[in-house]
Amino acid sequence: MKLKLYRKFVELSNHPLTSSILRNFTSSTFSRYVNRSFVKTYKIDENEMEKSIDSYQSLQELFSRKLREGSRPIDEDPSSIVSPVDGVLTHTEEIDEHEAFTVKGQTYDLSTLLGSEELAERYIGGTVLLFYLSPQDYHRIHSPVTGEMVKRWALGSRSAPVNPFGLKHADQPLSKNYRLMTELEMQGGKRVNIAKVGAMNVNSIQVLHKEKTLHKGEEFAFFSFGSSVLLLFEKGTFQNECSHIQEGGKKVRQGERIGSFINGISET
Secondary structure, X not given: OHHHHHHHHHHHHOOHHHHHHHHHHHOOHXXXXXXXXXXXXXXXXXXXXXXXXXXXXXXXXXXXOOEOOOOOOOOOOOOEEEOOOOEEEEEEEEOOOOOEEEEOOEEEEHHHHHOOHHHHHHOOOOEEEEEEOOOOOOOEEEOOOOEEEEEEEEEOXXXXXXXHHHHHXXXXXXXXXXXXXXXXXXXXXXXXXXEEEOOOOOOOEEXXXXXXXXXXXXXXXXXXXOOEEEEEEOXXXXXXXXXXXXXXXXXXXXXXXXXXXXXXXXXX
8 A cells, every 4th residue: 555655656746847847946046055055965075076066056057067087087907897877886687588687676677678679688698787876976977888889769758766765666667767778889799788767857867978989987978867877788798796785785986897898808
């Protein structure tokens, strides 16, 4: 009964009008008056910000802030795969033969997540990693590897929460929320899919990169608000170096090594 009530609340509160009101406020110059409170509440490190806190003209501008140059060094080992975001790596798992993986007790069908049975088959036996970004985190997204962009597409519309509570109680948020997919082909022909998943009320994911090639550590998108990122690697590609994740997940920073290529695959 509680689960049904929670999902009904999410459905009602995620109305387009609610989203519009929230989006208009956070992007307005009036919202800048809550910036200092936001930074204090979420214990955001002002020393890492590209600009002083008073330079941000809205809460949305602060939320999608850039960092000072050099704040996130990229692991330079050609065999390494790095975190695309600051956040908590909450889950890693092998994708089973049924094109499925399980997060917080909910089983996700890969063809629904990707919107394609053909694409889902490519990732059978591969690895999925889930990163959660809290309000305090840096919300720009960088490439975990070097590769050529194969395809970019969007799915879904409204969004349920993707925090730990939402992942457990909302109805399939990772495969029903608004999400923007980017598929890259790496050295040797293997592919990785970077799924940016919107959060409740605000589905804004801004794409910055227009070139075909993405380099490891290169910024290519950001969340206006939200959210979560899923990485999907083909079988025989990703050697997991964060497999022992304790309850609550593992805190990672963008550019930090999270794994390596298998069988001699590398950036060069």
